[in-house]
Amino acid sequence: MPQKKNNLILCVSMLFTAIVIIIAIQYSSTKIRDKLNLELQNTLKLAAEQNALFCEKELATEQNFLRGIARGLPVNSASQKDALIDMLRPYTELYNVKRLGFIYPDGTAYTTDDHTVDLSSEDSFKYGMEGRAYVSDVIDDAIGDTEKINVFSIPVYYQNGNTVAGVLFAAYRTEMFLDLLNLDCFEGQGYSCIVKPYGAIIAASESSPFYKQKNLFTVLEKLGVKLTPDKGSSVSGNLTNSGLAVCHMPKEHYLYYMPLDSSITNSQWFIITVVPVNILNKHVIQVLRYVNLLLFVVILTLAAVFCYYLYSYWHQKKMLTTLAYTDPLTGGDNYACFQKKMQQKKGTSGYIISTDIYEFRIINNTCGNQKGNEALIGVWKTLSSSLKEGELAAHIHADRFILFLKEQPDITLTERIDQINASISQLAVELNTPRIMLYLGIYPTDAPEDTEKGYGCANQAKHAIKNRLTQNYSYYEDINFQQHLEDLKLEYSFEEAIQSHRFEVWYQPKYSTKDESIVSAEALVRWRDKDDSLIPPFKFIPLFEKNGMISVLDEYVFEAVCAQQKKWENEGRKLFPVSVNISRSSLYYSNIVEKYSRILQTHSLSPKHIELEITESAAVNNNEIQTLIDRFHETGFRMLLDDFGNGYSSLATLNQMHFDTLKLDKSLIDYIGDENGEKLLYHIIKLAQSLGLKITAEGVEHKSQFEFLRDLSCDDIQGYYFSKPLPLNDYQSLLYSGA
Ligand code: C2E
Ligand code: MG
Numbered sequence: 053m054p055q056k057k058n059n060l061i062l063c064v065s066m067l068f069t070a071i072v073i074i075i076a077i078q079y080s081s082t083k084i085r086d087k088l089n090l091e092l093q094n095t096l097k098l099a100a101e102q103n104a105l106f107c108e109k110e111l112a113t114e115q116n117f118l119r120g121i122a123r124g125l126p127v128n129s130a131s132q133k134d135a136l137i138d139m140l141r142p143y144t145e146l147y148n149v150k151r152l153g154f155i156y157p158d159g160t161a162y163t164t165d166d167h168t169v170d171l172s173s174e175d176s177f178k179y180g181m182e183g184r185a186y187v188s189d190v191i192d193d194a195i196g197d198t199e200k201i202n203v204f205s206i207p208v209y210y211q212n213g214n215t216v217a218g219v220l221f222a223a224y225r226t227e228m229f230l231d232l233l234n235l236d237c238f239e240g241q242g243y244s245c246i247v248k249p250y251g252a253i254i255a256a257s258e259s260s261p262f263y264k265q266k267n268l269f270t271v272l273e274k275l276g277v278k279l280t281p282d283k284g285s286s287v288s289g290n291l292t293n294s295g296l297a298v299c300h301m302p303k304e305h306y307l308y309y310m311p312l313d314s315s316i317t318n319s320q321w322f323i324i325t326v327v328p329v330n331i332l333n334k335h336v337i338q339v340l341r342y343v344n345l346l347l348f349v350v351i352l353t354l355a356a357v358f359c360y361y362l363y364s365y366w367h368q369k370k371m372l373t374t375l376a377y378t379d380p381l382t383g384g385d386n387y388a389c390f391q392k393k394m395q396q397k398k399g400t401s402g403y404i405i406s407t408d409i410y411e412f413r414i415i416n417n418t419c420g421n422q423k424g425n426e427a428l429i430g431v432w433k434t435l436s437s438s439l440k441e442g443e444l445a446a447h448i449h450a451d452r453f454i455l456f457l458k459e460q461p462d463i464t465l466t467e468r469i470d471q472i473n474a475s476i477s478q479l480a481v482e483l484n485t486p487r488i489m490l491y492l493g494i495y496p497t498d499a500p501e502d503t504e505k506g507y508g509c510a511n512q513a514k515h516a517i518k519n520r521l522t523q524n525y526s527y528y529e530d531i532n533f534q535q536h537l538e539d540l541k542l543e544y545s546f547e548e549a550i551q552s553h554r555f556e557v558w559y560q561p562k563y564s565t566k567d568e569s570i571v572s573a574e575a576l577v578r579w580r581d582k583d584d585s586l587i588p589p590f591k592f593i594p595l596f597e598k599n600g601m602i603s604v605l606d607e608y609v610f611e612a613v614c615a616q617q618k619k620w621e622n623e624g625r626k627l628f629p630v631s632v633n634i635s636r637s638s639l640y641y642s643n644i645v646e647k648y649s650r651i652l653q654t655h656s657l658s659p660k661h662i663e664l665e666i667t668e669s670a671a672v673n674n675n676e677i678q679t680l681i682d683r684f685h686e687t688g689f690r691m692l693l694d695d696f697g698n699g700y701s702s703l704a705t706l707n708q709m710h711f712d713t714l715k716l717d718k719s720l721i722d723y724i725g726d727e728n729g730e731k732l733l734y735h736i737i738k739l740a741q742s743l744g745l746k747i748t749a750e751g752v753e754h755k756s757q758f759e760f761l762r763d764l765s766c767d768d769i770q771g772y773y774f775s776k777p778l779p780l781n782d783y784q785s786l787l788y789s790g791a
């Protein structure tokens with residue numbers, strides 16, 4: 053929960069940061085844009101001013117050109133008019149003017165194109181006579197062919213210098229005038245025009261919409277543009293000041309108007325500079341592009357950081373989920389995952405099955421952990437591949453697995469378990485390990501969501517059949533709780549029983565077939581309960597084999613037998629070898645050989661007085677056991693293969709393992725009387741003898757059995773026919789009394 057809250061806080065703060073950054077960028081980009089716009093307008097003003105200056109300069113140049121010509125003109129009397137015109141003539145070509153002319157004070161004008169006209173009503177004349185230079189608007193040529201012209205005029209003074217002697221004028225064709233003004237600007241993309249305050253167009257760039265138009269305001273009106281004046285100026289039909297307007301023609305343009313120096317023209321002219329906004333905006337756009345790019349990069353970075361965060365969060369979560377719900381060994385589901393999945397099975401009926409591998413410790417101890425792991429993985433594969441729809445499996449730990457199986461229409465649960473066990477026992481062959489077999493406890497349930505309870509009950513069912521070779525599965529409802537409790541009681545009292553020497557060693561003598569005399573004995577343990585009753589081995593040996601206590605008990609019996617033999621030896625009695633059982637589980641304690649040798653040494657007893665019995669099941673397919681047998685041999689013990697023929701029969705064992713004696717199990721002896729059984733017994737005995745093994749027959753109860761075995765040259769007989777296992781005193785009496 054706190055993790056979720058943290059994530060929410062992190063997300064919100066990241067979002068907040070992102071918003072703040074975006075707003076900051078937006079704000080600063082607006083500021084930059086405004087600032088740049090202002091700069092832009094200033095640039096435009098500057099450009100317009102330069103344009104105006106340029107125009108003024110051009111106009112002044114033209115006037116200066118007239119002033120230059122005026123100097124030295126014979127103006128004192130009209131009689132010199134021809135000479136004056138002759139002097140002017142070369143300049144028309146030189147300066148590309150339509151005509152030059154001189155207006156005498158009476159208004160009569162003489163021109164270089166030989167016209168004599170009365171210009172007394174013209175402004176050029178009036179201004180000139182007042183001593184002022186003048187530039188006309190675009191006017192129709194009043195002399196010669198009708199053409200649009202602009203007239204420049206200056207007063208010319210008598211030589212005394214103060215009185216105006218007349219007016220010198222130059223008439224330019226309007227196109228020429230335009231050339232002079234060179235009104236294009238901004239790399240040809242902008243244009244200019246010169247207008248009178250009321251809008252009359254004096255000159256305009258050819259590329260402009262004002263070219264050859266009469267009135268600026270009419271054109272602007274057509275374009276739907278209204279000039280917005282700067283403070284204090286008015287443009288509604290009359291330009292008075294400078295100002296800026298935005299017009300769409302159709303592209304957005306800035307239009308800047310400003311007055312020209314009126315002292316040049318002697319009338320109020322305005323210069324209009326029009327520039328497409330995007331030209332001016334070029335830098336702004338560039339900057340804005342960078343700003344946008346920056347914005348984009350920031351957003352992208354934030355998005356990337358956010359995505360990365362989400363990804364790593366998701367990845368981490370997935371990893372944690374994997375760790376939490378995956379079994380590291382099998383890669384499949386673990387118990388937590390199983391429980392979680394079972395929650396979703398509410399209302400489904402089925403079987404919760406707890407299972408583990410019979411004596412898995414043996415596989416681990418004899419074949420190594422690596423092989424053990426391979427076996428577990430193999431078991432997992434078998435289990436998980438046997439699942440049908442809606443069923444589950446998980447590895448809990450060590451050799452424990454859990455299953456949830458459902459009733460199937462075509463196969464019973466028992467059949468399925470048999471199939472699973474069949475495939476699993478195949479694993480042992482594939483992996484070359486001792487037998488792999490599953491024990492399963494089955495708990496039928498209608499409430500799979502209560503997995504804990506189901507698993508507990510399935511476990512109890514499993515424990516109830518542990519170590520019963522005849523059955524490998526059990527239903528919870530079949531549990532013998534009485535038995536279960538008894539087992540628990542025995543486990544509980546074991547420690548105390550060992551301390552208080554409640555375990556007694558009984559001896560069952562073995563007899564020679566040759567002369568029916570005692571040749572040796574087997575030590576068999578009995579548990580004397582507090583009420584003096586005897587608990588037989590089948591009640592506690594399998595139990596202790598399961599929980600590992602057996603190794604303590606085996607050692608206890610071994611030590612007791614050694615002590616007893618030594619005692620008899622010290623008493624000067626003849627010693628008969630006694631065989632002591634070593635359980636499979638005891639064998640897997642690595643230092644067993646050393647331990648047993650040490651006990652022998654402690655009692656200063658020769659190993660020839662003690663024999664060791666190892667059950668056949670422990671010896672099958674087991675190289676480690678072979679090594680142990682060899683090491684026991686090296687110490688001097690004789691080794692007996694116990695219970696041969698009891699379920700695990702493997703004739704190969706006889707050859708592979710270096711046992712000294714083969715003990716035929718009672719189940720084989722019971723074949724005697726049956727033809728085929730006898731044949732089998734015959735061949736086993738012959739084979740063992742051919743391998744140099746001594747033969748002891750166990751569980752011989754009848755004379756016929758004894759005789760059959762004797763006839764096959766079986767060496768020794770152990771069985772009720774001769775004697776049951778005897779308490780120490782009885783055995784001692786049997787051995788020594790009467791001897
Ligand atoms: P085992 O080692 O095969 O011992 C022989 C068992 O066969 C003994 O049973 C013995 O009483 C029984 N038996 C011998 N002759 C006859 C016969 O003619 N008829 C019948 N019906 N039974 C006969 P016991 O003493 O009950 O022991 C059972 C098993 O318990 C032993 O089988 C052995 O595996 C185990 N055991 C006994 N003592 C020890 C011990 O100290 N350590 C270990 N690890 N196992 C022991
Ligand atoms: Mg035995």
Ligand code: MG
Pocket residue numbers: 694695715717750
């Ligand atoms: Mg036996």
